[in-house]
Amino acid sequence: MLYFKSYKRSLTLVKNLQKQIENEAQNDSPPHQKREKIISFLKNKFDFQQSHLRPAAPSNNGILSKCQEYDAPDQARELGIYPYFRKIEGARGAHVAIDGRWVITVSTNDYLGLTRDPRVIASAQEALEKFGAGCTGSRFLNGTLSLHKELEDELSSFLGREDTIVMSTGFQANQGTIACLLGRKDVAFSDRENHASIYEGCAVAPGKTIRYRHNDMDHLEYCLKKFKDVPGKLIITDSVFSMSGDIANLPGIVKLAHDYSACVLVDEAHGLGVIGEGGRGVTDHYDLTREIDIYVGTFSKSLGSIGGFVSAGSKVIDYIRHKASAFIFTAALPPASVAGVSAALDVLMSEPERIERLHENTAYVKKGLFELGFQVNNNSVPIVPLKIGDETLTLFLNQLLFEEGIFAGVAVSPVVPPFNAMIRTSYTASHTPEDLDCILAAFSKLGRQLGVIPA
Structure with missing residues (x-):
């Protein structure tokens, strides 16, 4: 720099x-x-x-x-x-207070303006009163609340998936899922502009990772051909790339996945709530819901809170639930955050x-x-x-x-x-x-x- x-x-x-x-x-x-x-x-x-x-x-x-x-x-x-870590002292609409004055923010991911929606805040406050400030344990042991399961069911229904697992951050959802799925003999094919959480997951996993040129289907196919005899292949892509704002060529990726017997993981962090019918993401926009094996999302953008989730087939989710170290050894998402996300999802669907x-x-x-x-x-x-x-x-x-x-x-x-x-x-x-x-x-x-x- x-x-x-x-x-x-x-x-x-x-x-x-x-x-x-x-x-x-x-x-x-x-x-x-x-x-x-x-x-x-x-x-x-x-x-x-x-x-x-x-x-x-x-x-x-x-x-x-x-x-x-x-x-x-x-x-x-x-x-x-120095442009980083500016202290925000208050927020209203698209304005934030910094150093005692109000400015217009164009650096937020609160795409639908739900962070300060009264219904979202009220739901979070109610959960805070009922369950307390935190879960003080991992989901694996004492940290799973009825709220977590309710949100997982809501997300599965919304996205048309068999099952969903809610995690504490979007970073954790990518990193934990990839790290537990990518075995020693497996190969991941990851877009060069994917989010850091994807590359952290690939780095932790014992398998091999190949970076293909950004949104370049010819290069992706070239890479897949080199490993065509490997049984375990996973293509990983952001649906919307966070720096460039580009949309992934999901139709091209799905075709290559079919041609080379690969699975597909899509990170819909910036697609959820923005694109597709009802904000279901780029996956829905291209009518590829049934073709995408693993749908990863976050609550820190359109849903105005924090946390992440993974939606997939029930056996896949159950495997992640019992094998993802990042999930097992992390404290559960706090009650207020879970309830706030649930309320935000309701607003997304109704408005x-x-x-x-x-x-x-x-x-x-x-x-x-x-x-x-x-x-x-x-x-x-x-x-x-x-x-x-x-x-x-x-x-x-x-x-x-x-x-x-x-x-x-x-x-x-x-x-x-x-x-x-x-x-x-x-x-x-x-x-x-x-x-x-x-x-x-x-x-x-x-x-x-x-x-x-x-x-």
Whole structure:
């Protein structure tokens, strides 16, 4: 990650630099020249360095020495452009309070605006009163409540699956499931842009993992051919990729799974509540419910809470229930979270207009960003990454957006490939037309000012 050295944290500094940049890049310069002038100016001004590539200094202090030597975040904090762990002091709709002021968030995954829905909160409060703050044990022993089983049955019915198991996080659902299913002689085929939880599961499992090029069916088939004689093959993909907002080519994956006798696991973290009939995900969108062997989901996006689940055939779920170490040795999802998710699922099923509003907001903002000159993906996914490229410029733009009242996400290497830094935005049913216009105005102003889009 590109960071900076020896500057005091100061918003005044950021504003002064903004004025200097305006002087460095004249408004009549072509956009690409303006952009290059700005990048050159920033790098010369900040004496940047590639901290993630810098070798650690020799040390005899043992295993913790790397912690003492790791100073990249400190460098960014000193400058005042460190973009992570901002403290949210309150929330209402698509607005959050940070540092004593309200800003519009475009970094949330609360796609349907259910996190603060009164019915969800009331259900969570009722469970809190009845069952207490936690389960103080794993599902395997004393941590299974009637609430867990009720939610599992509701999810199975909603998704048209035989059985479901609820876990404490979405990360755990992927990691635990893959780790227990992938045996020593088995092979997993995983999209290169899959979520980290999938790769953690593959890393823990004794089997072999092959990474195929992102959404590339030709390369996936090439990989499958190399292992065509292996009986145990599992193709794993996100349904919606969390950084790019791309939708997986599930029809292509299912065809190859049939051709090469492979099973398919789909992580619907960003598809559930967003795509498909009633928000049942990309699997439903392509009418492939019966073709997907394992459906993994999370409660931390559209359902507004925390937790994860796996839906599949009853024998598969029973195997995971008794073999997944990540599930067996983790405390159960707390009562309030379970009840809140159950209420959110009820709202999802009874109020399809929330998904319609989400799609309307997504289409509106994508059209606006495209007309400004940004490249956007042409689908209904509310994840809208804006590739800036240069990491220095991206971090600076993110801070200026915050000063304009827009709380956005930022992704730099190694989360994305080097020189592919992006402002990651996401939109919800809670955003009002006024919110969206403010967001577009901020991107228009700063994008032109920094040479990211044409003037």
